[in-house]
Amino acid sequence: MAISSLLPRLLRRSSSPNLQQLRLLAAGDPSRSFTTCEGFRPTIVHKRSLDILHDPWFNKGTSFSITERDRLDLRGLLPPNVMTPQQQIERFMLDLKRLQVYTRDGRSDTNALAKWRILNRLHDRNETMYYKVLIENIGEYAPIVYTPTVGLVCQNYSGLYRRPRGMYFSAADRGEMMSMVYNWPADQVDMIVVTDGSRILGLGDLGVQGIGISIGKLDLYVAAAGINPQRVLPVMIDVGTNNEKLLCDPLYLGLQEHRLDGEDYISVIDEFMEAVFTRWPNVIVQFEDFQSKWAFKLLQRYRNTYRMFNDDVQGTAGVAIAGLLGAVRAQGRPMIDFPKQKIVVAGAGSAGIGVLNAARKTMARMLGNNESAFESARSQFWVVDAMGLVTEGRANIDPEALPFARKLKESERHGLHEGSSLAEVVKKVKPDVLLGLSAVGGLFSKEVLEAFKESSCTRPAIFAMSNPTKNAECTPEEAFSIVGEHIVFASGSPFHDVNLGNGKYGHCNQGNNMYLFPGIGLGTLLAGAREISDGMLQAAAECLAGYMKDEEVLNGIIYPSISSIRDITKEVAAAVVREAVAEDLAEGYRDMDPRELQKLTQEETLAYVKRNMWDPVYPTLVYKNE
Ligand SMILES: NC(=O)c1ccc[n+]([C@@H]2O[C@H](COP(=O)([O-])OP(=O)(O)OC[C@H]3O[C@@H](n4cnc5c(N)ncnc54)[C@H](O)[C@@H]3O)[C@@H](O)[C@H]2O)c1
Numbered sequence: 001m002a003i004s005s006l007l008p009r010l011l012r013r014s015s016s017p018n019l020q021q022l023r024l025l026a027a028g029d030p031s032r033s034f035t036t037c038e039g040f041r042p043t044i045v046h047k048r049s050l051d052i053l054h055d056p057w058f059n060k061g062t063s064f065s066i067t068e069r070d071r072l073d074l075r076g077l078l079p080p081n082v083m084t085p086q087q088q089i090e091r092f093m094l095d096l097k098r099l100q101v102y103t104r105d106g107r108s109d110t111n112a113l114a115k116w117r118i119l120n121r122l123h124d125r126n127e128t129m130y131y132k133v134l135i136e137n138i139g140e141y142a143p144i145v146y147t148p149t150v151g152l153v154c155q156n157y158s159g160l161y162r163r164p165r166g167m168y169f170s171a172a173d174r175g176e177m178m179s180m181v182y183n184w185p186a187d188q189v190d191m192i193v194v195t196d197g198s199r200i201l202g203l204g205d206l207g208v209q210g211i212g213i214s215i216g217k218l219d220l221y222v223a224a225a226g227i228n229p230q231r232v233l234p235v236m237i238d239v240g241t242n243n244e245k246l247l248c249d250p251l252y253l254g255l256q257e258h259r260l261d262g263e264d265y266i267s268v269i270d271e272f273m274e275a276v277f278t279r280w281p282n283v284i285v286q287f288e289d290f291q292s293k294w295a296f297k298l299l300q301r302y303r304n305t306y307r308m309f310n311d312d313v314q315g316t317a318g319v320a321i322a323g324l325l326g327a328v329r330a331q332g333r334p335m336i337d338f339p340k341q342k343i344v345v346a347g348a349g350s351a352g353i354g355v356l357n358a359a360r361k362t363m364a365r366m367l368g369n370n371e372s373a374f375e376s377a378r379s380q381f382w383v384v385d386a387m388g389l390v391t392e393g394r395a396n397i398d399p400e401a402l403p404f405a406r407k408l409k410e411s412e413r414h415g416l417h418e419g420s421s422l423a424e425v426v427k428k429v430k431p432d433v434l435l436g437l438s439a440v441g442g443l444f445s446k447e448v449l450e451a452f453k454e455s456s457c458t459r460p461a462i463f464a465m466s467n468p469t470k471n472a473e474c475t476p477e478e479a480f481s482i483v484g485e486h487i488v489f490a491s492g493s494p495f496h497d498v499n500l501g502n503g504k505y506g507h508c509n510q511g512n513n514m515y516l517f518p519g520i521g522l523g524t525l526l527a528g529a530r531e532i533s534d535g536m537l538q539a540a541a542e543c544l545a546g547y548m549k550d551e552e553v554l555n556g557i558i559y560p561s562i563s564s565i566r567d568i569t570k571e572v573a574a575a576v577v578r579e580a581v582a583e584d585l586a587e588g589y590r591d592m593d594p595r596e597l598q599k600l601t602q603e604e605t606l607a608y609v610k611r612n613m614w615d616p617v618y619p620t621l622v623y624k625n626e
């Protein structure tokens, strides 16, 4: 069928800004073509009939038009009434919302898992519609497909598993990965999120079940960054598990052997990296939820060779920096006062150390960016881990934590010693900020929060950043009621604002790396950056910090609301593109070459990013025999 005969139907359906282009085309303007607009370029498919209905990439369900039903041999395979995409969503939402009513009195966990199941089934049959539901209701469903429910999903993955999603590489596949990558059907992959399942959120080693976190992160890549869902690939590298329960669970889906370690482990990850970059040289790989023992080593090993980053180390650091700068502004002070903040960090793992390094560098830059500035910034931090206050007196200290170990004399001057408890440290240091990345739920106990009440700061800030919800170091209710209404509060998983009982609400910010990783990935992709530099990550963090207006920050709102995640992601991506260009790392993307990228103004960069974000719109399908 000629394309021009499809146009009237398309034009009726569309409210896109590219309508004018299509009208010109319909009127026979030969200088215009479909190829300028992804959403309207017909998609060539090599399958028909039930094969189309069973393919979530192409399926439109009841939305297939009559002409498409004819063209694709679908007549008689669908109920006769053609639905608009909006009607389809209304029908789906009715079902989803019905569940909410019926299970209102049930345990909220069960409710959330049931919602995840319904959404996942939609994803299995119609990806476009799934992402439309997610994007239009991101505030409601991010907590289902992402933190916190994704944690529960990973814990129960054996039972929830229906259709495979993503790829699995196991220790048993050594020597085969280079050919295995060709089993994936897409010739282009833009974004991979890979985990080895060794530290899923604050839930520990979940082995192969950790694939859920790669899937959840990529859902946000599509919803927030507009990465085309046909070009994302969740990956699980199964090198065994040290979770004894899983090792003897007869229904466990992964390798039932202890984790590989040392050179054996590295050789598996090396082989995986080589394989995916051989097939998709421009792919970006996000490392997610690797135990800290490997997170830093792998980051150092690959970051100058491949387009990769570690979200827990680098994404979290940027989000924390933006929040910490917001907390300074919330005190009515300029950001440049950040180096005066005293910060107690509970947790010195991949996330905690990532935040500490970035915060120290940010302070040093503000103090003159020299060695003495870097040295003096160190004294602003007090780090407490599972063994208490970290000092130079600790035997076998973790090399990553060593730069933040307090000198023994200095500690004694504050009445502290190696291993002092968190409550003691907070009592003696009277910090401006208490930041938790410990994975220990309730760590900011009544005693710790009472001690924090004595903070010398006019507006102290609490970041209870551990995930999922039950691992948060404290709840916002506890924080506002014990420390006071004047605090700034952020948590890694979403909580509701707190009714303070006097007509006022205590705002609960969500301090989660979801505000950065989608923009870091998208910006890197659209710049065609060779690697992901510290400068690009810094630009992303600064963009997030600057996103909030003064009046919001003064009201304790230091992070955007999840409903604006697509907008903030676009801004972050543009900042990353510009920094990549400035650092001469950009090699261009598709028909945008590096010289053209260089010429773009800030506004034009934003428009370039927006133009390249995928929207969940059904393309017209045209069948072609292979
Ligand atoms: N909000 C976010 O965006 C975000 C990002 C990354 C990680 N996280 C969360 O941070 C947590 C930690 O992640 P990680 O990768 O650093 O884990 P990790 O296992 O590498 O590190 C945990 C750290 O906490 C310390 N710790 C344990 N018990 C403690 C105690 N009682 N007091 C003080 N410290 C204690 C450990 O010694 C270790 O240093 C997880 O819950 C994860 O979900 C949140």
Ligand SMILES: O=C(O)C[C@H](O)C(=O)O
Pocket: 147, 200, 201, 202, 289, 311, 312, 466, 467, 492, 512, 513, 514
């Ligand atoms: O996954 C999240 O919600 C944030 C972070 O990456 C984490 O590991 O907790």
Ligand SMILES: [Mg+2]
Pocket: 201, 288, 289, 311, 312
């Ligand atoms: Mg993570």
